Amino acid sequence: MYSFNQRTDTVVIDEPFYPIWLKRIGKVQPHYDEIMLSSQNIDANKIHDKIEEMEKMKGNIFVKNMANTVKDMNKNRILNYRPIFLVRNPAEVIVSHIKLDQSITGEDLCFEHQVKLYDWFQEQTKEDPLVINANELIKDPKSILTGLCDKLNLPFTNEMLSWPAGPKPIDGVWASAWYNAVHQSTGFGQPSSTKLTRDDVPSEFLALYDEVLPYYHKILSHSFLD
Known part of the structure; x- marks a missing residue:
């Protein structure tokens, strides 16, 4: 998200469907009250309208979403978008996520949602959606x-490789809880010398790890560089 925000021909929006998802599942997460207050009387089609309006500002729009929010979108309208799946090792996702939310389930981790969404886009468009291996991106x-x-069909620019440290105007209201690490960054950083595995997942989350691992391997198999 921060990388695409560096492009002068692109406008960025941070997880616009997250408040609708949060309200639907009834789960209290960091900044819940603030998120609900900021999203009163909002619906999916109004969000799609906003996306299309913002796209006109610069010609391109990058919308960061979690795959679990697709149920809250208008599927006819997302067929106009180009999906990009960023896939990360589930051990890394779980270890990172439980620092803020110990009640995580497969719904939070989105691996199954990614597979289903990939298959749906492929069926509807007869094209292969783009999948990026997060570890390869960092390398x-x-x-x-x-x-x-x-x-x-966009020109690459070196500006995409770095950004200023600190919060950004594009951040959602939840940023202070979830984005601490990226707020300290000024680029993609260096790959970790150690790769987290199942052995690094706390025992109480091993069943969850085993549940999502097949979906991870399936979506990763579509990576355009693997």
């Missing part, structure tokens, strides 16, 4: 982003 962001931009 060589210039190559991955160059390949991604080429597939999106």
Whole structure:
């Protein structure tokens, strides 16, 4: 999200459907009251309208979403979008997520949602959606982003490789809880010397890890560089 925000020809919006999802599942997460207050009287079609209006500002729009919010979108309208799936090792996702939310389920982790959404887009458009391996992106962001931009028919720019530290105007109201690490960053950073595995997942979350692992492997198999 921060990478695409550096492009002068692109406007960015942060998880616009998250408040609707949060209200639907009834789960209290950080900044819940503030999120609900900021999203009163909002519905999916109004969000799609906003996306289309913002796109006209610069010509392109990058919308960061979680795959579990697709139920809250208008599927006819998202067929106009180009989906990009960013896939991360579930051990890393779980270990990171439980620092803020110990009540996580497969619904929160989105791996099954990603697979179902990928298959649906493929069936509807007869094209393969774009899938990026997060670890490969961190290893060589210039190559991955160059390949991604080429597939999106956009020119790659070096500005996409770095950004200023700190909060951004595009951040959702939940940013202070979830974005601490990225707020300290000024780029993609260096890959970790150690790769988290099942052994690093706390025992109480091992069943969840085992549940989502097959979906992770399935969506990762579609990575355009794997």
